Amino acid sequence: MLSSQLKLSLSYYSDLYDMIVPKDHILRKIRELVDFSFIYDELKNKYCLDNGRNAKTPILLFKYLLLKYLYNLSDNGVVERSRYDMSFKYFLELTPEEEVIHPSLLTKFRKQRLKDENILDLLINKSVELAINQGVLKSNTIIVDSTHTEARYHKTTQREMLKKASTSLKAALKDSDKDIYLPDEPEKRASLDEYNEYCHELLNTVQESPYSELPTIKEESSMLSEILDNQIDCYDQSIDPD
Known part of the structure; x- marks a missing residue:
């Protein structure tokens, strides 16, 4: 109510x-x-x-x-x-x-x-x-201009959003532990499903890491997880030519 x-x-x-x-x-x-x-x-x-x-x-x-x-x-x-x-x-x-x-x-x-x-x-x-x-x-x-709103005119594909978020998370992890093992990023022509699988593997690596609760790493992993959980078309590239 x-x-x-x-x-x-x-x-x-x-x-x-x-x-x-x-x-x-x-x-x-x-x-x-x-x-x-x-x-x-x-x-x-x-x-x-x-x-x-x-x-x-x-x-x-x-x-x-x-x-x-x-x-x-x-x-x-x-x-x-x-x-x-x-x-x-x-x-x-x-x-x-x-x-x-x-x-x-x-x-x-x-x-x-x-x-x-x-x-x-x-x-x-x-x-x-x-x-x-x-x-x-x-x-x-x-x-x-600086956020991931659900606008129709958003030019970023879901794959690009995942790539950006996962790259930021990897950078944060490397800043804390330069020797940490991280899964290999898919090649450029990889499908969205393959990229989803890679991001889930990366998140699992974070959860097992002793640095998972550091503020920067925690926020970057939350952002990546949120993108994966949002099963909506707001991250798909617009088909509107304008």
Whole structure:
């Protein structure tokens, strides 16, 4: 069930935000100047309004996604950073001591509530438009050009996405252990299935490595795992000539 009432959180520690998050921080500006109520209006038909237990507000979950794409993080990465990054917590309108969501909830929201590949683009583009109108952003390149959004105009194939993510993960592993054995990357003409198999083997190597919990390696492996798990066509090359 989706409630139209947002929870008001009060805390003795909220003054910490004034001490830690600078007045000119981009997340502070976006939170204070951009009205995200349009998120509720766009997504309320995806929820039951009068039955079942209360769901997390889609505004909160969308804000997690916006952070995810602004900072190019995985679902696990953005939730983990939200635990300790006070600018993230301030943007999410959480109290300093408040617990964050479980990453699986964000993944479920992305896959079930945003099934239509146009919805995420619509919401992000609307947010960018509002931020530009308020003078927070100079252009929309901060979001669209540097992240893996589910846009129809994305020119990167799934294979290329896997190659980029796996290369980043291998580089992180090599930085920690130059002698670590890593599976051989498939040849250039390898099929997508062969590349999927290689990436799964690489992830298994990471799990067995003593460095698997290092922040950089953990985030890179989460990103690769997320791409493998997303069985959607957002990473396929567009057939639209434009």
